[in-house]
Amino acid sequence: MKTLKELEEIRQRTLDRVNQRKDRTTTRIVVGMATCGIAAGARPVLLAIMEEVEKLGLTDVTVAQTGCIGLCKVEPIVEVFKPGEEKVTYVKMDAEKARRIVREHVKEGKVVEEYTLHVVQGKILNDFKAENE
Amino acid sequence: MREISLHIMDIVENSINADATLIEIEIKENINDNLLTVKIKDNGKGIPKDMLQSITDPFVTSRTTRKVGLGLSLFEATCRACNGFLKVSSEVSKGTEVVAVMQHDHIDRPPMGRIEETIVSCLLNPKIDFVYTHNINGKLFSIDTREIKKF
Incomplete structure (x- = not known):
């Protein structure tokens, strides 16, 4: 069990973030x-x-949940909104890919292209190679 | 859904979308009665009477992105497969209560799963209070975010 002092610290930290x-x-x-x-594994x-x-x-990062984004077949979906930049949508996520996004995109500012949503000839794909071919 | 805790997360998400400020999650597991009961109660905007009758129909939903809503339908299917039932009662502007009952030792009953992960992800909503009680054969665990916020 956390002590009251620890709880107070957590509260302060959270308040700062909020x-x-x-x-x-x-x-x-x-x-x-x-x-x-x-169902596709968004919780992990x-x-x-x-x-x-x-x-x-x-x-300086907030993590939030949202409802259905409308592309159920490529769930779990993660969207990253950086101030002053365009939204980046990552599809078919898992825990390991998500960690990489936090490290490379959120922290270092490099978009992890291979996990992003791709639209090729009007079709939604998440196959990075298909677009390059 | 592979785990009951995922169903719970899904139903809680409904409550959040219904602008609830207090969500109560109660789980009762009793091996003597051979029952597993999950109750999720919120003080959200409620479900209108005409919609309530068909609420577990997958083609009934209040979402606007699409005409299909599977959350309650899937949970009901799980309950029924485990010799149980799902009951939704609601009153407009008062709130909604979902009660799911399953035969505890039914071979098709999904495991409870990582309920702690479900609770942790609930706590990501700082404006909503959660009360979680888990009773296993009379042994009780409970957490109430209103108590924590007092400090």
Whole structure:
């Protein structure tokens, strides 16, 4: 069991993070958590993201859940909103891929191209190679 | 869904979308009665009467992205496969209660799974209070976020 002092510290830290949410200068990571997402394994993805954010000590990042994004067949979906940049949609996520996104995209600013959503000739694909061919 | 805890997460997501500020999750496992009961109660906007009758129909949903809603339908299918039932009661602007009952030792009953992960992901919503009680053969665990926020 945590002591009151520890709880107070956690509360303060969380408050700081929540307050930052208002000015929208922080990065938002959103995980699709409707029936489709949950069934496809969104929960371990969400928890992996939370863990990695914590581990890397990223304080200007908020992790949130959302409903169905509308592309159930490529769930679990993770969206990354960086201030001043275009939204990046990652598809068919798992815990390991999600950790990589936090490390490479959120922390270092390099989009992990191979996991992003690709539209080729009007069809939604997540096959990075198909687009390059 | 592979785990009951995933079903719970799914139903809780409904409550969140219904603008609930308090969500109560109660799980009762009793081997003597051979029953597993899951109750999820919220104070959200509720379900209108005409919709409530057909709420577990997969083609009934309040979402606008698509005409299919599978959350309650899937949970009901799981309950029925395990000799149980799912009951949804609701009153507009008061809230909704979902009760799922299953035969505890039924061979098709999914495992409870990582319920702690479900609870942790619930806590990502700082504006919503959660009460989680888990009773296993009379042994009780409970957490109430309103108590934690007092400190």
